[in-house]
Amino acid sequence: MPNHRRRILLVSFNVAGHDSLALGYIKAFALNAPTVARQTEIEILGFSNEEGNVRQALYYMTEFKPHLIGFSCYVWSMGTILELARSVKQIMPRVPLIAGGPEVGPMADEYLEEHPALDVVVHDEGETVFLDLIRYFFAGKGRLEDIAGISFRRDQEVVRNTDRTPIKDLDKIPSPYLTGVLTPRDGVTYLQSFRGCPFRCGFCYEAGRHKMLRFFSYERVKAEVALVMGDPSIRSFHFVDSVFNLNPKHLGKLASLLQKANRYNTGLRTIEVFTEQVDEETVRYLIQAGVQSVETGPQTAIAETQKRIGRYFDAEKFSRGVRLMQEAGIDVWCDLIIGLPGDNFFRCVFSVAYTMGLGPARIVISILHVLPGTPLFEKAERFGMAFDPAPPHYVIANDSFPFDQIYNAVLFSSSAAKEYNVALP
Amino acid sequence: MIAYQKLCLGPEGNNDCAMCSVKNEQKTCTLTELIHQVNALADPENLELCGGESTLHKDLLSLISSARGRGAKRIKLVTMGRRLADWDLLTELIDEGCRLFEVRIHGSRPETHEAITGDHGSFDQTVQGLQNLSTLSNSAEYEGAIYVAARVGVTRANLEDLVPTIALLASLGVDRIILARTASDLPTTKAARAVENAMRVAALNRIWSVCEGFPPCLMKGSEMHVAELLRPVLSETQKPKGCRGCTYIDLCNGPPEDVIAQGGLREFRAVSSSPYVEDVRRLLTMRSLHAEP
Numbered sequence: 178m179p180n181h182r183r184r185i186l187l188v189s190f191n192v193a194g195h196d197s198l199a200l201g202y203i204k205a206f207a208l209n210a211p212t213v214a215r216q217t218e219i220e221i222l223g224f225s226n227e228e229g230n231v232r233q234a235l236y237y238m239t240e241f242k243p244h245l246i247g248f249s250c251y252v253w254s255m256g257t258i259l260e261l262a263r264s265v266k267q268i269m270p271r272v273p274l275i276a277g278g279p280e281v282g283p284m285a286d287e288y289l290e291e292h293p294a295l296d297v298v299v300h301d302e303g304e305t306v307f308l309d310l311i312r313y314f315f316a317g318k319g320r321l322e323d324i325a326g327i328s329f330r331r332d333q334e335v336v337r338n339t340d341r342t343p344i345k346d347l348d349k350i351p352s353p354y355l356t357g358v359l360t361p362r363d364g365v366t367y368l369q370s371f372r373g374c375p376f377r378c379g380f381c382y383e384a385g386r387h388k389m390l391r392f393f394s395y396e397r398v399k400a401e402v403a404l405v406m407g408d409p410s411i412r413s414f415h416f417v418d419s420v421f422n423l424n425p426k427h428l429g430k431l432a433s434l435l436q437k438a439n440r441y442n443t444g445l446r447t448i449e450v451f452t453e454q455v456d457e458e459t460v461r462y463l464i465q466a467g468v469q470s471v472e473t474g475p476q477t478a479i480a481e482t483q484k485r486i487g488r489y490f491d492a493e494k495f496s497r498g499v500r501l502m503q504e505a506g507i508d509v510w511c512d513l514i515i516g517l518p519g520d521n522f523f524r525c526v527f528s529v530a531y532t533m534g535l536g537p538a539r540i541v542i543s544i545l546h547v548l549p550g551t552p553l554f555e556k557a558e559r560f561g562m563a564f565d566p567a568p569p570h571y572v573i574a575n576d577s578f579p580f581d582q583i584y585n586a587v588l589f590s591s592s593a594a595k596e597y598n599v600a601l602p
Numbered sequence: 603m604i605a606y607q608k609l610c611l612g613p614e615g616n617n618d619c620a621m622c623s624v625k626n627e628q629k630t631c632t633l634t635e636l637i638h639q640v641n642a643l644a645d646p647e648n649l650e651l652c653g654g655e656s657t658l659h660k661d662l663l664s665l666i667s668s669a670r671g672r673g674a675k676r677i678k679l680v681t682m683g684r685r686l687a688d689w690d691l692l693t694e695l696i697d698e699g700c701r702l703f704e705v706r707i708h709g710s711r712p713e714t715h716e717a718i719t720g721d722h723g724s725f726d727q728t729v730q731g732l733q734n735l736s737t738l739s740n741s742a743e744y745e746g747a748i749y750v751a752a753r754v755g756v757t758r759a760n761l762e763d764l765v766p767t768i769a770l771l772a773s774l775g776v777d778r779i780i781l782a783r784t785a786s787d788l789p790t791t792k793a794a795r796a797v798e799n800a801m802r803v804a805a806l807n808r809i810w811s812v813c814e815g816f817p818p819c820l821m822k823g824s825e826m827h828v829a830e831l832l833r834p835v836l837s838e839t840q841k842p843k844g845c846r847g848c849t850y851i852d853l854c855n856g857p858p859e860d861v862i863a864q865g866g867l868r869e870f871r872a873v874s875s876s877p878y879v880e881d882v883r884r885l886l887t888m889r890s891l892h893a894e895p
Contacts, residue, residue: 522826523881526603530833530888533603585805585826592778592810593603599701599749600647600675 185219186243190226190254198367201353206304231261250278255568266294277303279382283550285328289335297329347393361405366414374419379486379552399434406438413444421448432462444469455498460505470508478531482519499535508538515586516545516572518560522582540594545572606650611659618720633661650678657685670699678702686731704751710766717759732774752776755784764800772807783815786860791869794820801827848872849879
């Protein structure tokens, strides 16, 4: 019997060793609609960004013969996705190509104007929007003009619709793990207890998004945790919450449900914490939750810079938080960003020295990406920010940090961090 | 940036370097003495093993093992690199827990290097040692787990060879290059320009480099590479009159003593202002830069 179901392909190029949780949510939400579940086949195709080959993906597409393709776009994968989209459009000109994700959302119209291969760009969260697009393309329901949260191409013109209010009740999005859309795997399983971030750090795309925090119910998180921790082959997994220790009440609840489900000594790794808020009680909860390692700032140790980028930083409280976690046996990874406005070469040296002085398990250095939709992107002119408008949007210079200093700061910091990180346990 | 606790293993060497400061009358420490020194350290996390030639100490592997047992996380070996040409010895050192190496090399070819080491054949062995480190660093087993710095003693004999030396070290994938003024017969300004040029070549090859023994007044425009400014200490040395009013006066040791003795102070000029000085002073507060006494 021929398969008349319409085929949808969701494509991502991920950082090596990672999967796309976002596409899992989109698929799970779409399949929750009975008609879509009956009449479509949705497949997630994830490549490693380092090794993923555009022609290999193209070959898969010619085999799968999709009727609709969605791309999950991040700063690290955009170049590859555009290359793939250009090729797909030539051999499958009638297949709508939809792009979404933090790289394209804030620049939806610009991406459509500059890349004719793309048909629709989603402004923000994709679950409800993508379901509407499936209904539009496959069932002819409604008009594109009426789908809030997208920009699209009509003839030669780019049309921008109004933004969409994000889903308030996150439990309306079925769990990709509980529905079998994603399979929990050791080290590559990501849970989420809430969306949004209470902070407004200038470099982070979360800062340009919704101020309101939205939570999954504890029952939902508990069920996911039970599934993941019930599998003895999973030694560790992640929570992708912007701040795991959001507040003592939330952390306490998470810690309790994680502890109860932890039958096989499963660990939580590289979760993000707000270190200034870490006290003895927080550490107790982190241990109770099975946290083995955390990732945190300071991004820079220069107070003026922190102020300029809208980030809260208290050197004393930060040091104390790191110390408390280390004393409890939690590995602390400290992140530094090179190229922030307010910093310069010697201030970077200071930040490296400050961070080394804390004795973290690892120092992670990165160059500032001026990401679309972030406060630094929006206020680029104010900070004299020069950066590549194309992804990965590396900073070139700013009003305090000329390019030659950024270049040397990268060389210095990379060398210093490597010297630090070769430490044996 | 990391503050290492130094352990001098003994004066024994396998080169005959003209500028070597190690005195022959110093005695070689026994393993027991060295372990005692490690045990006496309040925090033995970062150790630097030097000589003489550290790799000649017969109990080096036992010392490394013992230091690891005492909590040493980073053990740096300062060496001429000749014995690292021995693959078996090198892998034993690494497996025992020595992951950081500072190899001294003085030129890009035997004539330059050996003019300083005074020993025929030393260049090839040192380069082979660096090559072995590079091979291991790039192996799947040790990728990113070995750190190699190269220390180049800047003398009159290798001034013209500094850029080719940087090119050689770039091809060997070192992580950092230190260009250190080591001889007293150097034409100071000329040497500073040659070092500056060599550091530019290192940067073009994406290698971090620093210079030592060159006061900031000689390195205008290259202050970012002046080691003394990256880990500043308050200097109490008496400075010549010409240094008065210099913005770096308390952060710089002033002109080298041998230059003062030779009356070559004309080349040193007080720096009236610097965009960096405030940030360099901020570094003074950083304890991670300096080893406990």
